Amino acid sequence: MASSSPWKRLTGLGASATPSVLAVGASLLICFLAIALTKNDFTVAVEAYAKMFWGGIGDWPGWAEGAPFTALSRPWGEAATKGGILLLTGLSVSVAFAVGLFNIGAQGQMLVGALSAAVVGAAFQLPALLHLPLCLLAAGVAGGLYAWLPAYLKLGRGVHEVISTIMLNWVAVSLVENWLVVGPLRAEAEGSHSRSGTEEILATAQLPRLLGEASRLHLGLVIALLAALGVWLWLTRTRFGFETRAVGLGPEAARASGIPVQRRTYQAMVLAGSLAGLAGALLVLGTEYKFPATLGAPYGFDGIAISLIGLNHPLGVTLSALLFGVLRAGGTHMQLLGVHKSFPELIQGLALLFIAGRVAWEAYRVRRRKITPLPPPGEAASDAPAVGV
Amino acid sequence: MNLLEALIFSTIEFAPALVLGTLGAVISERTGVVNIAVEGMMRAGAFAAAAAALVMPTPLGLLFGMAAGGTIGAIHALLCVRLRADQVVSGMALNLVALAGGTFLLESLFSPSGTPPIEQLGRWQIPLLSSVPILRALSGHSWLTYVALLAPLGLHTLLFRTALGLRLRAIGEKPAAAATMGISVSWLRVGAVVAGGVLSGLGGASLSTSTLDRFEHHMPSGLGFMAVAAMVFGRWTPLGAFGAALFFAFGNALRIGLASSIPQISEVIPQGFLLALPYVLTLVVLSVQRRQSDAPAALGTPYQPELR
Numbered sequence: 194m195a196s197s198s199p200w201k202r203l204t205g206l207g208a209s210a211t212p213s214v215l216a217v218g219a220s221l222l223i224c225f226l227a228i229a230l231t232k233n234d235f236t237v238a239v240e241a242y243a244k245m246f247w248g249g250i251g252d253w254p255g256w257a258e259g260a261p262f263t264a265l266s267r268p269w270g271e272a273a274t275k276g277g278i279l280l281l282t283g284l285s286v287s288v289a290f291a292v293g294l295f296n297i298g299a300q301g302q303m304l305v306g307a308l309s310a311a312v313v314g315a316a317f318q319l320p321a322l323l324h325l326p327l328c329l330l331a332a333g334v335a336g337g338l339y340a341w342l343p344a345y346l347k348l349g350r351g352v353h354e355v356i357s358t359i360m361l362n363w364v365a366v367s368l369v370e371n372w373l374v375v376g377p378l379r380a381e382a383e384g385s386h387s388r389s390g391t392e393e394i395l396a397t398a399q400l401p402r403l404l405g406e407a408s409r410l411h412l413g414l415v416i417a418l419l420a421a422l423g424v425w426l427w428l429t430r431t432r433f434g435f436e437t438r439a440v441g442l443g444p445e446a447a448r449a450s451g452i453p454v455q456r457r458t459y460q461a462m463v464l465a466g467s468l469a470g471l472a473g474a475l476l477v478l479g480t481e482y483k484f485p486a487t488l489g490a491p492y493g494f495d496g497i498a499i500s501l502i503g504l505n506h507p508l509g510v511t512l513s514a515l516l517f518g519v520l521r522a523g524g525t526h527m528q529l530l531g532v533h534k535s536f537p538e539l540i541q542g543l544a545l546l547f548i549a550g551r552v553a554w555e556a557y558r559v560r561r562r563k564i565t566p567l568p569p570p571g572e573a574a575s576d577a578p579a580v581g582v
Numbered sequence: 583m584n585l586l587e588a589l590i591f592s593t594i595e596f597a598p599a600l601v602l603g604t605l606g607a608v609i610s611e612r613t614g615v616v617n618i619a620v621e622g623m624m625r626a627g628a629f630a631a632a633a634a635a636l637v638m639p640t641p642l643g644l645l646f647g648m649a650a651g652g653t654i655g656a657i658h659a660l661l662c663v664r665l666r667a668d669q670v671v672s673g674m675a676l677n678l679v680a681l682a683g684g685t686f687l688l689e690s691l692f693s694p695s696g697t698p699p700i701e702q703l704g705r706w707q708i709p710l711l712s713s714v715p716i717l718r719a720l721s722g723h724s725w726l727t728y729v730a731l732l733a734p735l736g737l738h739t740l741l742f743r744t745a746l747g748l749r750l751r752a753i754g755e756k757p758a759a760a761a762t763m764g765i766s767v768s769w770l771r772v773g774a775v776v777a778g779g780v781l782s783g784l785g786g787a788s789l790s791t792s793t794l795d796r797f798e799h800h801m802p803s804g805l806g807f808m809a810v811a812a813m814v815f816g817r818w819t820p821l822g823a824f825g826a827a828l829f830f831a832f833g834n835a836l837r838i839g840l841a842s843s844i845p846q847i848s849e850v851i852p853q854g855f856l857l858a859l860p861y862v863l864t865l866v867v868l869s870v871q872r873r874q875s876d877a878p879a880a881l882g883t884p885y886q887p888e889l890r
Contacts, residue, residue, distance in 0.1 A: 356814055356864075363807060372854025533690075535686070546676065
């Protein structure tokens with residue numbers, strides 16, 4: 194790092210970010226055309242996009258014309274809420290990538306994390322200074338334990354993590370939403386009218402709002418950003434992080450140089466799970482204030498897109514999470530024009546599709562230029578783990 | 583006896599989507615291409631078939647469902663075979679696109695909750711069976727259901743009794759060896775992935791044209807992932823996957839049947855347990871089996887002819 198000049202590092206960053214920027218740009222364009230074509234009206238598409246952007250970054254034109262500060266702070270709050278959750282699930286996926294595992298299970302880990310936060314948040318009477326950290330801890334531990342399972346199945350029993358995490362997602366959904374939340378953990382009926390979801394968490398467990406009543410902006414974004422910083426420091430500035438990346442790049446070479454491959458794999462996967470669990474905690478402690486009847490939004494699956502669009506780098510993941518947080522916050526405003534609020538998810542999915550093709554295309558061109566043979570297909574070292582089951 | 587008949591009836595009613603989806607996954611993965619995009623392919627098929635059936639006879643609509651699934655398959659093939667993208671990433675991306683894209687199109691063209699009702703596929707009464715107790719549960723399903731019940735045998739014959747099947751399996755195990763025999767690994771893989779998309783698309787279409795009479799916004803609500811589980815459970819063979827799909831379908835019928843006929847049962851066995859069962863069973867089977875996996879040897883590895 195020290196040998197290259199700051200300018201070179203900056204242009205290097207720019208070059209590696211180009212595919213992501215192009216992918217997001219292309220999918221924004223395609224989705225724009227999709228609205229224009231289905232509505233048969235160009236101006237509706239323009240209006241919808243304007244609503245999406247201003248709805249995410251704040252209504253600056255309105256504010257300039259004298260609208261109150263809340264025209265800015267409300268959208269910020271929504272964008273930050275969604276961005277924080279996306280950032281944590283994105284980090285979860287990218288931490289697993291670092292050690293060479295594909296964590297499709299962030300959704301399930303997030304679910305058990307959310308439930309633990311909701312239970313601890315409702316069950317204990319503690320001062321806020323203890324209660325909130327305890328809820329976050331519970332969510333992290335639950336998510337981590339739930340991610341330990343696929344790591345064990347992989348290392349101990351030879352079950353590929355892609356299959357096991359897909360299964361564990363559905364196990365979590367079934368057990369949490371169709372048993373615990375409607376059964377043992379369901380909130381007791383208040384008089385005659387029954388309530389859905391778990392008991393509401395106490396005020397001491399809620400994530401404090403940063404701008405008071407002006408916005409839903411809460412401490413969650415700060416937690417997520419700190420997590421991103423922590424993951425970056427861990428991966429690039431500590432021995433453990435270095436060893437983890439070494440395992441991800443080549444387990445055999447790592448083993449040969451004395452790195453405890455199994456232990457690093459377990460640690461990374463548990464960390465990935467606790468990050469996803471924290472995302473669940475943000476959802477419960479920041480906006481829902483209980484585990485609702487269904488958690489709905491598949492933020493765990495979105496994490497895969499966020500991580501890969503951010504090139505699995507903590508900084509890139511942060512940027513892509515914030516971008517899609519903004520788009521999603523604005524997406525709810527498009528509903529007025531008959532565009533479903535899940536529209537930004539379409540942009541995100543298409544961007545991931547382009548990334549998948551783009552990254553592969555570049556690797557292909559590099560391969561063509563080099564004549565030297567690469568390792569045989571069975572052990573081919575690619576940037577993502579090989580996916581045999 | 584009535585309960586048993588009802589159980590068999592609803593198992594078969596529920597089966598086609600799962601069976602066709604799992605066959606779509608099998609044919610793709612047997613040639614070495616990971617297919618977790620079944621969910622997205624089924625969603626595309628279900629939507630396209632229902633939307634097309636609004637303006638044309640429903641059987642013709644099925645063709646659109648198959649084409650939609652095949653299109654997703656073609657994109658998956660382009661990314662995984664031609665561009666050698668990561669196959670899991672491509673599959674998840676396609677799932678995300680199909681999920682959000684389906685919602686977007688549904689809201690833009692119809693209403694957020696679903697399409698208007700269409701004419702359901704005709705139901706067949708099998709003349710002799712329909713008077714035999716128990717066995718009459720096999721009668722009275724749409725013709726697509728019977729197609730789905732025979733399809734596994736067809737795919738089994740194709741894979742294990744024909745030269746083409748031998749080639750398909752060869753490129754999933756040892757693509758380099760197959761290539762030396764003059765087999766085009768890339769084109770066969772593309773064909774298999776597209777065919778898998780067509781099958782999964784038809785499976786999705788069965789949801790909106792045969793099981794129900796319209797496309798609902800949540801379709802196929804995880805059935806595609808259950809189809810992948812059935813494929814793994816059935817050890818990547820058409821008949822094994824078929825058996826697993828039927829078993830999962832039976833589990834589902836049992837759950838719904840029990841919940842409606844004996845509501846008290848949910849006090850003893852919560853719904854969630856029964857819902858989680860297929861996935862838990864698949865995990866258990868996977869983790870107790872011998873270390874040697876039944877998965878095709880080249881699964882997930884792009885074929886790189888320049889490395890030979």
